[in-house]
Amino acid sequence: MPTTFPQRKIITLLTDFGSIYPSQMKGVILSRLSDVALVDIAHDIPAQNIRAGAFALMTTVRYFPKGTIHLAVVDPGVGTKRRGIAVQSGGHVFVGPDNGLLIPAARSLGVPKVRMISQKFEASFTFHGRDIFAPMAATLAEGESFENIGPRVDPVELDFGKPHHSDKGIESRVIFVDHFGNLILNLAEVPEGDLKLKDRHLKRVRTYAEAKGIEPLITIGSHGFAEIAVNQGSAADVFGLAPGDLIVLERANCSE
Amino acid sequence: MPTTFPQRKIITLLTDFGSIYPSQMKGVILSRLSDVALVDIAHDIPAQNIRAGAFALMTTVRYFPKGTIHLAVVDPGVGTKRRGIAVQSGGHVFVGPDNGLLIPAARSLGVPKVRMISQKFEASFTFHGRDIFAPMAATLAEGESFENIGPRVDPVELDFGKPHHSDKGIESRVIFVDHFGNLILNLAEVPEGDLKLKDRHLKRVRTYAEAKGIEPLITIGSHGFAEIAVNQGSAADVFGLAPGDLIVLERANCSE
Amino acid sequence: MPTTFPQRKIITLLTDFGSIYPSQMKGVILSRLSDVALVDIAHDIPAQNIRAGAFALMTTVRYFPKGTIHLAVVDPGVGTKRRGIAVQSGGHVFVGPDNGLLIPAARSLGVPKVRMISQKFEASFTFHGRDIFAPMAATLAEGESFENIGPRVDPVELDFGKPHHSDKGIESRVIFVDHFGNLILNLAEVPEGDLKLKDRHLKRVRTYAEAKGIEPLITIGSHGFAEIAVNQGSAADVFGLAPGDLIVLERANCSE
Numbered sequence: 001m002p003t004t005f006p007q008r009k010i011i012t013l014l015t016d017f018g019s020i021y022p023s024q025m026k027g028v029i030l031s032r033l034s035d036v037a038l039v040d041i042a043h044d045i046p047a048q049n050i051r052a053g054a055f056a057l058m059t060t061v062r063y064f065p066k067g068t069i070h071l072a073v074v075d076p077g078v079g080t081k082r083r084g085i086a087v088q089s090g091g092h093v094f095v096g097p098d099n100g101l102l103i104p105a106a107r108s109l110g111v112p113k114v115r116m117i118s119q120k121f122e123a124s125f126t127f128h129g130r131d132i133f134a135p136m137a138a139t140l141a142e143g144e145s146f147e148n149i150g151p152r153v154d155p156v157e158l159d160f161g162k163p164h165h166s167d168k169g170i171e172s173r174v175i176f177v178d179h180f181g182n183l184i185l186n187l188a189e190v191p192e193g194d195l196k197l198k199d200r201h202l203k204r205v206r207t208y209a210e211a212k213g214i215e216p217l218i219t220i221g222s223h224g225f226a227e228i229a230v231n232q233g234s235a236a237d238v239f240g241l242a243p244g245d246l247i248v249l250e251r252a253n254c255s256e
Numbered sequence: 257m258p259t260t261f262p263q264r265k266i267i268t269l270l271t272d273f274g275s276i277y278p279s280q281m282k283g284v285i286l287s288r289l290s291d292v293a294l295v296d297i298a299h300d301i302p303a304q305n306i307r308a309g310a311f312a313l314m315t316t317v318r319y320f321p322k323g324t325i326h327l328a329v330v331d332p333g334v335g336t337k338r339r340g341i342a343v344q345s346g347g348h349v350f351v352g353p354d355n356g357l358l359i360p361a362a363r364s365l366g367v368p369k370v371r372m373i374s375q376k377f378e379a380s381f382t383f384h385g386r387d388i389f390a391p392m393a394a395t396l397a398e399g400e401s402f403e404n405i406g407p408r409v410d411p412v413e414l415d416f417g418k419p420h421h422s423d424k425g426i427e428s429r430v431i432f433v434d435h436f437g438n439l440i441l442n443l444a445e446v447p448e449g450d451l452k453l454k455d456r457h458l459k460r461v462r463t464y465a466e467a468k469g470i471e472p473l474i475t476i477g478s479h480g481f482a483e484i485a486v487n488q489g490s491a492a493d494v495f496g497l498a499p500g501d502l503i504v505l506e507r508a509n510c511s512e
Numbered sequence: 513m514p515t516t517f518p519q520r521k522i523i524t525l526l527t528d529f530g531s532i533y534p535s536q537m538k539g540v541i542l543s544r545l546s547d548v549a550l551v552d553i554a555h556d557i558p559a560q561n562i563r564a565g566a567f568a569l570m571t572t573v574r575y576f577p578k579g580t581i582h583l584a585v586v587d588p589g590v591g592t593k594r595r596g597i598a599v600q601s602g603g604h605v606f607v608g609p610d611n612g613l614l615i616p617a618a619r620s621l622g623v624p625k626v627r628m629i630s631q632k633f634e635a636s637f638t639f640h641g642r643d644i645f646a647p648m649a650a651t652l653a654e655g656e657s658f659e660n661i662g663p664r665v666d667p668v669e670l671d672f673g674k675p676h677h678s679d680k681g682i683e684s685r686v687i688f689v690d691h692f693g694n695l696i697l698n699l700a701e702v703p704e705g706d707l708k709l710k711d712r713h714l715k716r717v718r719t720y721a722e723a724k725g726i727e728p729l730i731t732i733g734s735h736g737f738a739e740i741a742v743n744q745g746s747a748a749d750v751f752g753l754a755p756g757d758l759i760v761l762e763r764a765n766c767s768e
Contacts, residue, residue: 007546007547008546008547012539017435018300018434019296019297019300019435020298020312020315020434021434023295023297023298023316023319024315024316024319027268027295027316027317027319027320027324030266030320030321031319031321034266034293034321037546038293038295039538039539039550041532044531047435047488048488059532059536060532060536061539063537063543064542064543065542065543068539076464076465078463079464079466080465125463126463126477126478127478130319130478178530179529179533179559180530180559207590207592207637208588208590209588209589209591222636222638222639222643232588274556274691274692275552275553275555275556275568276553276554276571276572276690276691277691279524279552279553279554279575280572281575283551283577283580284575286522286551287575290522291519294549303692303744304744332744333721334719334720334721335719335720335722336719336721381718381731382720383734386734
C-alpha cells in the first residue's frame, strides 16, 4: 500500500453522471488549481445507487497515495436538507454528500473524522457536485485546513450487510456488478470445496483461468470479496442477478 | 464564473468518437506540448449530431478558466470543402469544424472572432480531428498568435430554436438527452404551476427530490434550460422522446 | 510522426476493464510518480479479445512521442503461467501480458526487444494489470534500465492474417469494429472500382461524405486499413458482422 506523499495533488472523481457533467466539475477545480492530477474512478455507477458507488470507492482508494482527495457524488438527495461532508481518514480526504457513500472507503483506511461543509458556495439546486463539492475539494487541495470546513458531525452510516450462514447454505447479497458482469458479494471468505447457485455448479478457483470454457466459478476477487464469474461470459446475465439481490450459496454434493 | 488565468494550459476535448480516436488526438497534442491538462468533456455525443455536441459544449465551457482551448469535433462533413475554424471569445479559444458546433458555446462567453484555419497540416481525408484540429490546438496552446491562423470569416451559424407559445401550450424542442434520460428543452423559463406532456402530469419543482417516486417533473436544470426528468427513471424512455423531437407542454388543469 | 522527447513522462493505458479497475492502476502509478501524463487509449476493448486490443494499440501508438510507455492489459490468461513482458521498439516501451497484445504495435514502430518481467511484485491472482504491470510501467518511467527487467525472451506472436485473392474476390477478415460500427478489415489496399459485400454495393470513396445518404462505402481509414462504413448508420448492424468474421469482397459489375 503506497505511503509516499506526492508533491502534485491528486483528486479522484466518482459519480453516476456519465459524461459532460464530470468535466464541469473538473473545470471548476482547474479554475482554482491548475497543477493537479484528476483521475476518474468511474462515472457509470448505476444511477442513484449509493451502495454501488460506496463499494467502488472502497475498493479503489487504497491504491492511491496519502494526500489524495476523493470527490464522490452519487446524490439522490441533492437539493434536500441532506448535508455535505468532508471526511479525513488514513491521510486521505473525502468530499461528497452525507448519505453513506464515503463511509466504507473512509473506514477501510482508518478512523474517519467527519466535518459538515458549512462554507458557503453559490449553488444550483440540482448540481452540488459541481457547485459545492468540487470547489470544496479544490479548496482543500490548495491547503485549506480541515478544521475550517465546518463543525464535527456524525455521518450517515452505510455498510454492505453480513452474509448469513444457515442450513440452506450461505445467504449473501450482490453488492456490485462489474464491467464483465461479475457478481461481487458481501462475503469475504468462501469455504473450501465447490458450491451451487440456483442449481448450477460453481467451481471454487483461485484464478479465472482454472475454470473450463463457460463454467461458472467463484473466487475471492482482487478487492477482497467473493466474486461469481463466468469465463468469457456475464455471470449477471447467466444467473439473472443485479445489485441488491439476495442469493443462497449451497454446498455442492461431492458425488455430483 | 472563473476569471483566473492558469499557468498550465488546459485543452478540453469533445467528440462523437467513442474511445481510441480521442487518445490519438491527445498523442498529437502531447507530442508538441507535454505540460498540458487534457480534459474530456464527452466522447459519446450521438454520432454526427452537431446540435447535441453544440449544446454539451455550450453548457460546459463557462466552468473553465480564461485561456482554456476547447477542441470539439462532431464532423459529418469531414473531407468535403467545409472549413476548419478557430474562434476567440471571452478569453477562451475554440478549434473545430465550421458547421455551427462551436458557435453557441462561443456566443455564450462573448462576441466571437472567427478565423479560418489556413495553416497547412498533413491530413488524412477522414480524421481532421487528429490531423488538423489537434495540432492547431497545440500550436495555439504553445502561444501562436490568433491572427496567424488564417483570414477572418463568417462562420456557419447554429442555434437551438425558440419555443413557440400557442393556444395549445408551449411548443418546444428536445435539444439534448443526458446520461439519466433527462430531456433538455430549448426553453429557458417555465411558467408557474404544473404542466402536462402527452397527457401526463409534470410536477413543477426546483429540485428532483421534490417529486415523489417515479412522478415526472419539470425543472430548470443547472445548465439554465428546462429539463423534464423522471426520478429514478429515464424521461426519454417514459415519453418516447429523442433529440430533435417537438413537444407541446400544456397547462395542467388545477382541478385534476 | 512525432520525434520530440517530452520531459514529462507519458503512460498510456489500454484495457478491457471498463471503469474502476483502470483508476486502481493509475493510483498505483501515481503513488510512485506524481508528474506523469496518464492517457486512456480505451478501456472498452471487447472482453478478452486480444486481437481487437492489439489492433487498437497498433493504430494509436504512432501518434505518441518517443519515450512514451504503453501499458496494455487484455489478459485472459491472468493467473496462469503466461509471462509478463516489457518491449522496447522505436523509442517507445510497452508493458503487458505475453499473449501477442503488444506485438503488432511494437512491430509498427521498429524492431522489438523483449524482456520477461522477472522483478517481483506482490500480486493478486486475478489482477496483474494493477499489481505487476502498473508498478513495472511506473518503475520504467522513473528511469529503471530496460535491461534490469529480466531476461530476453521470444514473445508470443500475433498478426491479423492476410487477405486472400481468389476467383470469388478478396477474402478478408474483420479485425475491429469501431464506435461508429465501421468494419475494419485486414486489408491495406482496395482495388479501383466499386465492390460488393453480401450482394450489396460498396461505393469506393476517399471520404465518407462522398457517399449519398445511407449508401454503404469502402475506404482506406486513417489507420491505413480498409474500412466498410455506412453513412449515418452502423455497418456492423447493416451487414451483421463482428470482429473475427470472414467476408468476401466481390467486384461490382460495371453495368449495374
